[in-house]
Amino acid sequence: MQITELRILLVLAEEMNMRKASERLFVSQPALSQRLQSIEKTWGAKIFIRSQKGLTLTPAGEKIIDYAKEMVVKEEKVRENLSALEGEVSGTLRLAVASIIGQHWLPKVLKRYVQRYPQAKISLITGWSSEILKSLYEDNVHIGIVRGSLEWKGVKKHLLKDELYLVDTEIKSAEELMATERPFIQFRSDSTYYQEIQDWWHRKFQTSPKRTIVVDQIETCKQMAYNGIGYAILPSVALDDESKPIYKIPLSDPEGNPIARDTWMLGYEAAFQLKQVQAFLEVVEEWSNEEESEDRYG
Structure with a gap:
């Protein structure tokens, strides 16, 4: 099977939708459907089941997609090695x-x-x-x-290395946090980021924030803080919009050193x-x- 056909299968498996896959591949849906039928005929097996909700992989299709992924990666590595030989x-x-x-x-x-x-x-x-x-x-x-x-x-x-800052449109110092009713906006993370913030907070206040809003993405957290909904703790790498009027208070450890990531x-x-x-x-x-x-x- 040609690499081109394997790449078609991978796009279909990623989108699980004929319309979206045809847009990515720059072909019409009927042409893509015909190409898929030809590929399935070559394999002698049904790869996808169509329904109003989209595409579903068959058990045979799962194995074929795994094979397609493996072969495309191998092909890319060979091309990389050839490019290295050519010097470009x-x-x-x-x-x-x-x-x-x-x-x-x-x-x-x-x-x-x-x-x-x-x-x-x-x-x-x-x-x-x-x-x-x-x-x-x-x-x-x-x-x-x-x-x-x-x-x-x-x-x-x-x-x-970037330092952590408490950012807010109203709060000018960390000491104001204990009196404010504004919510603390946090974003989910699987790294040690969350624990570092918790350690800093409990060292400084020995209690939890009065109100908390948890969001999925750091950019959502940032935009909510920039728009005055509440305060957040963000790394300096994310604070690249100097046009926004916002207070930035650096976080420090017990020795007075900046807390950084x-x-x-x-x-x-x-x-x-x-x-x-x-x-x-x-x-x-x-x-x-x-x-x-x-x-x-x-």
Whole structure:
């Protein structure tokens, strides 16, 4: 079976909807339906069952999709190795990135990367650090960018450190928290972020916030705080909108040192030998040096 047909199956399995899959593949639904029938005929098995709700994988279809994933990954790796031999930065750079980094830091770096290396492609997934580690262990990505302190036996490079701030449109100091009726807006996380905030709060106040709102995403949390709904504790990497009038109060530990979060780049040694990965690391280092110079000299 051709790689093109395997990629069609993967798009169908991702969307589980003929209309959405046809839009992604830039073909009409009848043409995609005919192509699928041809693929199923080649396999001698029904891969998807159609209904008004969409597509459902058959047991045979599940095995075929697993095979398709495996073959597409192998094909990409062969292409990467061929590109490395030719010396040109091309192939696919596969990244798995913590959501907050994907929203605020990564776009600026990737913009420079794609401008400099137009032949390279980007495959990007975002999520929690535990999901990123899973993608690395399964060898689905070249580089994982995670938050907090995590165990990793491969290559581990420090990317950035950002401090935590209490942010609000009204509260000007941490001491005002005990008297306010404004809610504390928190976002869910699977990292040590939540525990660090809890430790700081109980050290300072020995009690819980009076009112709490919990949201799924850090960006939702930020926008609610910026729009005056309540206060939040956010990392500086997310506070990149200087046009918004908001108070930012730094958090500190018992010794008076700023409480900060580390961000790391993880990967296996073999991945770091690929030209598209090396090119990305060069762009990251260049960007980091520029950021340090701006912080140092204003």
